[in-house]
Amino acid sequence: xxxxxKQKVQLAFGFALLTxxxxxxxxxxxxxxxxxxxxxxxxxxxxxxxxxxxxxxxESIDTGSxxxxxxxxESSLQPYYVSIQKIEEDQxxxxxxxxxxxxxxxxxxxxxxxxxxxxxRTGRIIALRRNQGPEAATAALASGPDQQVKAEFQEAAxxxxxxxxxxxxxxxxxxxxxxxxxxxxxxxxxxFGILAVAAAGWSTARDTAKREVAEKKYRGLLEAAPxxxxxxxxGGEIVLLNAQAEKHFGYRRDELLxxxxxxxxxxxxxxxxxxxxxxxxxxALEQQIGTGIELYGQRKDGSRFPIEMMLSPLESPEGMLxxxxxxxxxxxxxxxxxxxxxxxxxxRSNVELEQFxxxxxxxxxxxxxxxxxxxxxxxxxxxxRLDSDADEFIAFAVDGASRMQHLIQDLxxxxxxGKRGGELVGVSSEEALQQAVLNLRGAIxxxxxxxxxxxxxRVMADDIQLTQLLQNLVGNAIKYxxxxxxxxxxxxxxxxxxxxxxxxxxxxxxxDPQFFEKIFGMFQRLHKREEFAGTxxxxxxxxxxxxxxxxxxxxxxQPGFGSxxxxxxxxx
Amino acid sequence: xxxxxxxxxxxxGDVRLTQEAFREANGAIxxxxxxxxxxxxxxxxxxxxxxxxxxxxxxxxxxxLPKMDGREVLANIKNxxxxxxxxxxxxxxxxxxxxxxxxxxxxxxxxxTKPVQLDAFEDLVKSINEFWITKVxxxxxxxxx
Numbered sequence: 001x002x003x004x005x006k007q008k009v010q011l012a013f014g015f016a017l018l019t020x021x022x023x024x025x026x027x028x029x030x031x032x033x034x035x036x037x038x039x040x041x042x043x044x045x046x047x048x049x050x051x052x053x054x055x056x057x058x059e060s061i062d063t064g065s066x067x068x069x070x071x072x073x074e075s076s077l078q079p080y081y082v083s084i085q086k087i088e089e090d091q092x093x094x095x096x097x098x099x100x101x102x103x104x105x106x107x108x109x110x111x112x113x114x115x116x117x118x119x120x121r122t123g124r125i126i127a128l129r130r131n132q133g134p135e136a137a138t139a140a141l142a143s144g145p146d147q148q149v150k151a152e153f154q155e156a157a158x159x160x161x162x163x164x165x166x167x168x169x170x171x172x173x174x175x176x177x178x179x180x181x182x183x184x185x186x187x188x189x190x191x192f193g194i195l196a197v198a199a200a201g202w203s204t205a206r207d208t209a210k211r212e213v214a215e216k217k218y219r220g221l222l223e224a225a226p227x228x229x230x231x232x233x234x235g236g237e238i239v240l241l242n243a244q245a246e247k248h249f250g251y252r253r254d255e256l257l258x259x260x261x262x263x264x265x266x267x268x269x270x271x272x273x274x275x276x277x278x279x280x281x282x283x284a285l286e287q288q289i290g291t292g293i294e295l296y297g298q299r300k301d302g303s304r305f306p307i308e309m310m311l312s313p314l315e316s317p318e319g320m321l322x323x324x325x326x327x328x329x330x331x332x333x334x335x336x337x338x339x340x341x342x343x344x345x346x347x348r349s350n351v352e353l354e355q356f357x358x359x360x361x362x363x364x365x366x367x368x369x370x371x372x373x374x375x376x377x378x379x380x381x382x383x384x385r386l387d388s389d390a391d392e393f394i395a396f397a398v399d400g401a402s403r404m405q406h407l408i409q410d411l412x413x414x415x416x417x418g419k420r421g422g423e424l425v426g427v428s429s430e431e432a433l434q435q436a437v438l439n440l441r442g443a444i445x446x447x448x449x450x451x452x453x454x455x456x457x458r459v460m461a462d463d464i465q466l467t468q469l470l471q472n473l474v475g476n477a478i479k480y481x482x483x484x485x486x487x488x489x490x491x492x493x494x495x496x497x498x499x500x501x502x503x504x505x506x507x508x509x510x511x512d513p514q515f516f517e518k519i520f521g522m523f524q525r526l527h528k529r530e531e532f533a534g535t536x537x538x539x540x541x542x543x544x545x546x547x548x549x550x551x552x553x554x555x556x557x558q559p560g561f562g563s564x565x566x567x568x569x570x571x572x
Numbered sequence: 573x574x575x576x577x578x579x580x581x582x583x584x585g586d587v588r589l590t591q592e593a594f595r596e597a598n599g600a601i602x603x604x605x606x607x608x609x610x611x612x613x614x615x616x617x618x619x620x621x622x623x624x625x626x627x628x629x630x631x632x633x634x635x636x637l638p639k640m641d642g643r644e645v646l647a648n649i650k651n652x653x654x655x656x657x658x659x660x661x662x663x664x665x666x667x668x669x670x671x672x673x674x675x676x677x678x679x680x681x682x683x684x685t686k687p688v689q690l691d692a693f694e695d696l697v698k699s700i701n702e703f704w705i706t707k708v709x710x711x712x713x714x715x716x717x
Contacts, residue, residue: 376690
């Protein structure tokens with residue numbers, strides 16, 4: 001993009017130049033015309049002067065002849081002879097000068113004729129004097145026709161004169177007009193030119209001032225920036241940098257200005273991409289601009305450090321520049337590395353823990369089975385055949401083993417929730433509920449419970465685990481009942497954000513608020529074993545399943561008024 | 573007529589439980605025991621100490637055995653023309669899908685998981701008796717080599 005300022009200046013001065021040229025041309029034209037007019041005026045003067053000469057010559061002839069008549073001296077005729085010559089010349093001059101004027105030309109023959117006649121008559125008188133003496137000549141002089149001719153001549157000359165005078169007047173006015181036109185043109189044009197130049201000058205000055213202010217502001221911002229700022233030109237040379245950049249790279253400003261940016265950022269900016277020959281520098285730059293790039297910066301002492309760089313373009317009269325904001329991300333990288341390490345450790349630890357829980361539960365089952373089975377066998381085979389103490393002892397052993405088996409089974413289930421869980425896919429929660437109810441049909445029949453539900457949505461879940469979740473919750477609802485018919489109702493409502501909130505409402509015993517959190521813990525029970533069977537793992541398993549699915553689980557309840565277990569799952 | 577059953581099981585406790593359960597279910601069942609895979613193959617091949625043993629009517633096979641494990645035993649049985657006609661029932665604690673699939677791939681006749689509770693176990697043995705002995709037709713190969 002060409003500099004706007006340059007364009008403006010060029011335009012303004014071009015305009016001024018044009019104006020000057022126009023003014024010059026117009027003035028030149030005016031002056032030429034004026035010049036010519038003046039010449040024509042002068043021309044008229046010449047004609048008039050010749051006419052005047054003619055008249056004078058005629059007078060001279062007259063005077064000369066009279067003198068001769070009086071004196072009889074030949075010397076008196078000198079003017080006479082000269083004038084005749086002159087009359088001839090003047091007439092010729094007038095003729096040639098008025099060639100362009102038809103009016104005048106028409107008068108000339110008449111004038112010539114009169115002149116010739118006058119000269120003839122005067123000649124005759126002179127001849128008379130010479131030949132017949134003074135008295136004859138004087139008598140001829142006195143006779144009329146000579147005067148008549150003279151008068152006619154003067155009249156004719158007068159006509160010529162007045163025509164020329166008329167012309168002179170006309171041409172004079174014209175000349176004057178042209179002259180003043182020229183003046184006006186010159187003045188207006190010059191003023192215009194001055195104005196144009198002034199405007200251009202003012203505009204330039206204003207723009208320059210604006211630019212200076214902007215530049216100053218820019219430099220100020222650059223200097224104050226918290227990141228290192230380096231400005232690079234298209235040749236890859238550093239043209240500007242701020243104090244922070246000096247600090248980052250360990251150079252003084254003057255050591256870096258004019259240097260190739262490769263010195264501090266070895267991999268360069270767009271150079272990397274330019275060498276990939278399919279792009280131009282501009283394209284490569286466009287692609288890089290706006291995205292943070294992670295590179296290595298090189299300090300004066302040669303040491304390298306990781307940096308993050310953000311590029312943005314900058315227009316300047318010298319062409320396209322690139323401003324780079326450079327951030328030393330050494331600490332960030334270290335933190336990231338540390339985080340990654342910790343996360344890995346945590347993951348490993350989690351995996352180990354789960355593996356441990358699984359293996360432990362699995363391997364504990366075998367010996368436990370032996371204990372449980374044989375104590376039960378003992379109980380069966382020898383009940384009543386040993387003393388009553390033995391029966392009691394055996395009963396406790398059987399019970400203990402049995403409980404342990406249940407605990408371990410539940411622990412196994414719990415540990416498998418994360419380890420063995422399938423991927424989360426779109427699943428019908430209604431179908432999962434149906435399966436859970438099927439699994440619970442024994443308990444449902446026995447308790448006479450009524451299980452109802454609203455239409456339930458599709459959710460993102462592992463179907464086996466979802467069934468387990470619902471089975472545990474519905475099972476609990478039936479188990480912890482008050483006298484009467486246990487009622488369980490399952491429904492779901494959609495929250496904003498796309499999660500479904502499920503609700504399992506029962507009319508059972510209810511739960512004291514102080515235990516709302518506790519019951520979701522491992523091996524947590526609120527009742528004695530004699531009251532209700534169970535390992536205390538059911539809700540812990542539910543919680544683990546829900547959390548694995550990215551949801552939350554909680555309970556709302558009041559002792560004596562039933563419980564409402566709620567959990568959230570992502571919609572499918 | 574007695575029914576010969578080979579039980580391949582390494583845990584003595586489990587062996588005894590199984591014996592007691594079968595005794596209760598059907599007194600005519602004669603339970604032979606091999607405690608590892610090698611012994612099981614020797615029994616079936618009637619080698620060494622086992623020259624005079626009868627050919628079993630069916631085999632109850634645990635998967636996790638020392639020396640030669642159950643899967644190998646199963647494969648050996650089903651690859652042997654003279655042995656493969658003996659119904660081989662996997663009876664194990666594992667309910668892992670992988671084990672189930674592998675067993676059927678190796679052509680086990682069926683797969684049973686030992687219940688944890690004693691009475692359930694006793695019921696299972698009763699079912700085995702009812703199905704495999706009273707209902708199922710077994711090949712009469714005792715007289716053949």
